[in-house]
Amino acid sequence: MRIETADPKGLIREAYRIEGIGPEECRSIFLDWALSLPEGAGTRSALKRLLAEYGGAAPAHPMTAVLRAGLDDQPPPRRRGGARGRRS
Numbered sequence: 001m002r003i004e005t006a007d008p009k010g011l012i013r014e015a016y017r018i019e020g021i022g023p024e025e026c027r028s029i030f031l032d033w034a035l036s037l038p039e040g041a042g043t044r045s046a047l048k049r050l051l052a053e054y055g056g057a058a059p060a061h062p063m064t065a066v067l068r069a070g071l072d073d074q075p076p077p078r079r080r081g082g083a084r085g086r087r088s
Contacts, residue, residue, distance in 0.1 A: 006046040
């Protein structure tokens with residue numbers, strides 16, 4: 001995957017250039033990035049490409065941690081309705 005496809009607006013590239021950026025800002029940028037991916041673009045492959053492009057040079061950067069977290073498998077959502085959901 002080309003870097004232009006993985007980061008169409010250059011949001012991730014710019015996040016790595018911002019001095020003093022924190023995890024909260026990186027998560028916000030990540031959300032904007034995820035919403036701007038072209039339809040049909042594989043999110044996992046885009047994340048791997050971004051980590052290969054930027055993560056190796058900046059392993060301690062908060063955006064690297066956010067990108068790695070995006071690759072983690074998420075548990076399937078659980079239904080919280082019915083009587084059990086109302087008791088909580």
